[in-house]
Amino acid sequence: MKLELKKLDNDILLVSLMGRLDLKGTLGIDDEFRSHVAASKQNTIVDMGKVHFLASIGMRMLLSNAKALQQRKKQMVLVNPQPMVKDALKMSGIFQLIPVFDTVNEAIATFEK
Numbered sequence: 001m002k003l004e005l006k007k008l009d010n011d012i013l014l015v016s017l018m019g020r021l022d023l024k025g026t027l028g029i030d031d032e033f034r035s036h037v038a039a040s041k042q043n044t045i046v047d048m049g050k051v052h053f054l055a056s057i058g059m060r061m062l063l064s065n066a067k068a069l070q071q072r073k074k075q076m077v078l079v080n081p082q083p084m085v086k087d088a089l090k091m092s093g094i095f096q097l098i099p100v101f102d103t104v105n106e107a108i109a110t111f112e113k
Helices: 023-036 056-071 083-092 104-111
Strands: 002-008 012-021 043-054 076-079
Touching (some): 012 104, 023 056, 043 056
Parallel strands (some): 012 043, 043 076
């Protein structure tokens, strides 16, 4: 599992994930993800376009970081999930807790409202 960070305009953090958010992949990035996302004071977009598998431990990582941001009055959103990952997000109910968009531009627009 790999993680790339990019700061966008309007103080938005873009986190691109690549690989499998299974046990091994999630444990490999959890500390780094949390240190950049949960500890930040920035709205965050997580690009899921290159995540090919999402296990419950990966969902828990996403959810706990989204909640940490909410406590700081910031938001985390997901963009561009692969069909299998999108199905897993829907079936788990995470779609109702973390907004999911098709593109980064759609996600940015939600922060500008």
